[in-house]
Amino acid sequence: MTRTNLLNRAILYLIIGTGAFCIAFPIYWMFALATHSTINIFSYPPPLGFGDQVVRNFTVLFDSISYARHMWNSVFVAAANVLLILIFCSMGGYAFAMYTFPGKRWMFALCLSTLMIPWIANIIPWFIVIREIGWVDNHLALIVPGAANAFGIFWMRQYISSSVHPQLLDQARVDGCHEWLIFFRVVAPTLTPAFSALGIFSFVTSWNNFIVPLIVLRSDRLLTLPLSLVQLTGDPRRGTDVAILMMAASLAILPIVIAFLISSRKFIAGMMAGAIKG
Amino acid sequence: MQMGYAETVGTNRKPRGLGRRMINSWVPYSYIAPFYVLFLVFMAFPILFSFYLSFQSWDGLSAMRFSGLANFTRIAQDPVFWTALYNTLFIGVVAHIPMLSFALIVAFILDSGFIRFRHFFRTIYFLPVVASSVAISLVFMNVFGFRGGLINLIIMAFGGERINWLGGQGEWVRTVIMTVFIWRWVGWNMVIYLAGLQSIPNELYDSARIDGASWPQVLFRISLPLIKPVVLFSFVLSVVGTFTLFDEPFVLAGLEGGPNRMGLTLMVYLYRNAFRFSRFGYASSIALVIMLLTIIVAVMNIRFFREKV
Numbered sequence: 001m002t003r004t005n006l007l008n009r010a011i012l013y014l015i016i017g018t019g020a021f022c023i024a025f026p027i028y029w030m031f032a033l034a035t036h037s038t039i040n041i042f043s044y045p046p047p048l049g050f051g052d053q054v055v056r057n058f059t060v061l062f063d064s065i066s067y068a069r070h071m072w073n074s075v076f077v078a079a080a081n082v083l084l085i086l087i088f089c090s091m092g093g094y095a096f097a098m099y100t101f102p103g104k105r106w107m108f109a110l111c112l113s114t115l116m117i118p119w120i121a122n123i124i125p126w127f128i129v130i131r132e133i134g135w136v137d138n139h140l141a142l143i144v145p146g147a148a149n150a151f152g153i154f155w156m157r158q159y160i161s162s163s164v165h166p167q168l169l170d171q172a173r174v175d176g177c178h179e180w181l182i183f184f185r186v187v188a189p190t191l192t193p194a195f196s197a198l199g200i201f202s203f204v205t206s207w208n209n210f211i212v213p214l215i216v217l218r219s220d221r222l223l224t225l226p227l228s229l230v231q232l233t234g235d236p237r238r239g240t241d242v243a244i245l246m247m248a249a250s251l252a253i254l255p256i257v258i259a260f261l262i263s264s265r266k267f268i269a270g271m272m273a274g275a276i277k278g
Numbered sequence: 279m280q281m282g283y284a285e286t287v288g289t290n291r292k293p294r295g296l297g298r299r300m301i302n303s304w305v306p307y308s309y310i311a312p313f314y315v316l317f318l319v320f321m322a323f324p325i326l327f328s329f330y331l332s333f334q335s336w337d338g339l340s341a342m343r344f345s346g347l348a349n350f351t352r353i354a355q356d357p358v359f360w361t362a363l364y365n366t367l368f369i370g371v372v373a374h375i376p377m378l379s380f381a382l383i384v385a386f387i388l389d390s391g392f393i394r395f396r397h398f399f400r401t402i403y404f405l406p407v408v409a410s411s412v413a414i415s416l417v418f419m420n421v422f423g424f425r426g427g428l429i430n431l432i433i434m435a436f437g438g439e440r441i442n443w444l445g446g447q448g449e450w451v452r453t454v455i456m457t458v459f460i461w462r463w464v465g466w467n468m469v470i471y472l473a474g475l476q477s478i479p480n481e482l483y484d485s486a487r488i489d490g491a492s493w494p495q496v497l498f499r500i501s502l503p504l505i506k507p508v509v510l511f512s513f514v515l516s517v518v519g520t521f522t523l524f525d526e527p528f529v530l531a532g533l534e535g536g537p538n539r540m541g542l543t544l545m546v547y548l549y550r551n552a553f554r555f556s557r558f559g560y561a562s563s564i565a566l567v568i569m570l571l572t573i574i575v576a577v578m579n580i581r582f583f584r585e586k587v
Contacts, residue, residue: 012387019384020402023461027405029428030417046426092313101303102296107310114321116576118522120545121568124552124561125327128338129319148316179305208410210525211545215553226412230529233416242420249413260408264401271407272469 027253034247041242057247067248069221070228074252077142077224078206084147085202086195093156094183098169108157111150120211127215137218146206152198159194160187200270204256225252328569331562338558349563359564361539362547365452369543370520373456378513381464385471386497400472403465411462415529418458419444444530448540451531455541458526463519467512474508475501514579518572524549544568 029048033041036051061067095101096108126145135141164187172186173179210226217223223231229252232245260267300307335345353359384403388396406414421428422443430440443450478501486496524545527535533550535542544564552561 009392012390012392016384016387016393016399019380019464020399023406023465024402026414026417026421026461027409029421030413033420041420042426044426045431046420046423046428088313088316091309095306095309099303099306099309101306102300104306107314110322111317114317114325116518116572117325118518118568118572119321119325120522120524121548121565121572122324122328123548124558124565125324125331126320127552128327128558129324145316145320148313148320150317150321153313180308183309204408208408208412210410210412210528211549215549226410226525229410229412229416233529245416246420249410249416252413253409256408256410257405260405261401264397264404267408268400268404268469271404271466272473 027257030246030253031250033243034250036243038241038243041246053243054247057243060241061244061247061251064244065228065232066220066223067228067251070223070225071251073139073222074207074225077139078203080139080143081146081206082199082202084143085149085152086199088147089149089152089198090156090160090188090191090195091183092153093158094160094187096153096157097161098164098166098187111153114150115154123211123215130216136216137222138216139222141216142206142209142213142224146202149202152202155198156191156194159191163194164190196266197270200267204267204271207256228252328562328565331559332566334559334562336559337556338552339556342559345559349560352560353563353567358539358542359547362535362542362544363567365535365540365542366521366523366544369452369456369459369523370517373459373520374513374516377460377464377516378467378509380460381467382471382509384464384468385475386501388468388472389475389501400465400469403468405465406462407466409462411525412529414462415458415526418454418461419530422454422457444541445537448531448535448537451536451541455523455526455530455543458530459520459523462526463516467516470508470512471505474505478504510579510582514575517575521545521568521571 032048032050034057035054036047037053037056040047040051040053096104130136130141130145135144168186168190169182172182177185208226209224210230213224213227214230217227220231225248229245229248232248233240331342332349333344333346334342335348336342384399387393388399393399420426422430424430424440424442424445427440427443429443434440441450443454482500482504483496486500491499522545523543527541527543527546528549530536531541531546533546533554535546544567548561548564548568551557551564
C-alpha cells in the first residue's frame with residue numbers, strides 16, 4: 001500500500017522534475033557558456049560547467065560595442081513606458097469604473113474590441129504614423145504609443161470597480177477635495193497591487209520587445225538590448241564570438257530573472273494579468 | 279477656465295448635442311482623454327488604415343496607387359506566401375499538442391497535493407515567460423548547434439548521427455522553432471490550468487472520494503470537464519499568438535526563413551516585404567490575412583462555446 005504510494009509519488013516527481021530540468025537547463029547553460037572562451041565552447045564535448053573567462057568576456061563585451069549604452073536604453077525605455085501606462089491606464093480605468101458619462105459604453109466597447117486583434121499585424125500603418133510624427137529613430141516611438149494599452153485600461157477598470165468603494169469618493173467630496181483631484185489624492189494610493197501587476201507585465205514586455213525597436217530604431221547609440229544581441233550575431237559567414245554573445249544574452253536576462261526569483265509570486269500574478277484579456 | 283477646458287474636451291469627443299451632460303462630465307472625459315488620443319492615433323487608426331493599404335500599391339514614399347484586388351491575386355500566386363502560411367499554421371497546430379498536454383499533466387500533478395515544493399516548481403516552469411525571446415533563441419542556437427550543440431551531443435552519445443538542425447535542407451528548422459516556442463510557453467499555460475484546477479471546490483473531490491471514485495475517475499469526470507473552458511481559452515489565445523510569431527523564426531532562421539524557407543513565418547515575410555523591399559501595400563494584405571485567420575479562430579471558438587453551453 002505505502003509502497004505503491006511511494007512509487008507513484010516518485011513517478012510524479014520524475015515527470016515534473018524532468019520538465020523543470022529541461023526548462024532551467026538552457027538558462028543555466030547560457031550563464032555557463034558566458035564564462036568560457038569561444039574555442040572552448042566549440043570543443044568536443046562542449047563544456048557544461050562554469051569556466052574562467054568571465055572577466056575577459058565581460059570586458060570584451062563592454063569594450064567592443066556600446067553594450068552599456070544599450071542596457072541603459074532598455075532600462076530607460078521600459079521605465080518611461082511603464083510610468084506612462086500606469087498613469088494613463090489607471091486614469092482611464094478609473095473614469096470607466098466610477099463615472100457614467102455620455103458615450104461611455106461604446107467607448108469602452110471600442111477599446112475592448114481591439115484586444116482580440118493581433119495588433120502587431122498592423123505594424124505597417126503604425127510605422128507610417130510614427131514616420132509622419134517624426135519619431136523614427138527616436139525612443140519616444142517605443143515609450144508613448146505603448147501607453148495606449150487597451151489591456152491596461154481593462155485591467156485597471158476591473159481592479160478599481162472591485163476594490164474602490166463609491167463611498168470613498170463621496171467622503172472625499174464631503175471633505176472638500178476637488179473632483180478632479182480625488183483620483184490622485186484618494187484613489188491612486190489604494191491601487192498599489194494593480195499598479196505592481198500591470199507595471200511588472202508592462203516592464204517585462206517592453207524590456208523583451210524586439211520587432212518594434214527593430215523597425216523604429218536605426219542608430220547604434222539608441223538600440224535596446226534585444227537589438228544589441230542580434231547585432232552581435234553579425235555576419236553568419238565570418239562566425240560570431242559565441243562567448244561574448246552568451247555574456248550579452250546572460251546580462252540581458254539576468255536583471256529580469258533576479259527580480260523574478262525575488263518576487264516570483266508577484267511576477268506570476270502580474271504576467272498572468274495578460275491572460276485575462278479575452 | 280475649467281469650463282473652457284471641459285468644452286474643448288467635449289467638442290473633440292462628440293460634436294452633436296447632449297451639451298449639458300457632457301460638460302458636466304468633464305472630469306471623466308479629461309481622465310480618459312490622454313489614453314484615447316494615443317489609442318486612436320496608434321491603435322484604432324492603424325487597424326483601419328491597414329485595411330485601406332491592402333488595396334493599394336505603395337512603396338511607402340511615392341504616391342499610393344489604387345490597385346484593387348491586385349495584392350490579393352498576387353498573394354494567391356506567391357509560392358513564398360503559401361510556404362510562410364503553411365509553416366505558420368504547421369507550427370501553430372503541431373506545437374500545441376505536446377505543449378498543452380504537458381502543461382496539463384504538470385498542472386494536475388502540482389494540484390494533486392502529492393508533491394512538495396509546489397511554488398518552487400511553478401517558479402521554474404514560469405521562468406521562460408519573463409526571459410527575452412531573442413536571448414533565448416540565441417541560447418537555443420547553441421543547444422541545437424551542429425558542432426557544439428547539446429542535442430547532438432546526446433544523439434551521438436546514443437550512437438546516432440548528428441543532425442544539422444538549422445542548416446541542411448531545412449527539414450529541422452521548424453522543429454527547433456517549435457521547441458523554443460513550447461519551452462517558452464508551457465509554463466504560462468500550466469499556471470493558467472493550475473489556477474483553473476485550484477478554483478474547483480474541494481467539496482467535489484471530497485464527495486467523489488466518499489463515493490469511492492478512483493484517481494482516473496476523478497480526473498476524467500471532475501477535473502477535466504471543469505477546466506475545459508480554461509484549456510480552450512488558453513489554446514485560442516496561444517494559437518492566435520502563433521499567427522504573429524516573429525522573434526524566434528527571425529533569430530533562428532533569419533529573414534529568408536533558412537534553407538528552402540522552411541522556417542519562414544507570415545510575420546517574418548510581412549516584415550521582409552514591408553521593411554526590406556518597401557512593398558507596403560503587399561505587406562498590408564499579408565497583415566489582412568493574419569487578421570482574417572485570427573477572426574476565423576475567434577469565430578470557431580465562439581461557436582464551440584455555444585455548442586457546449
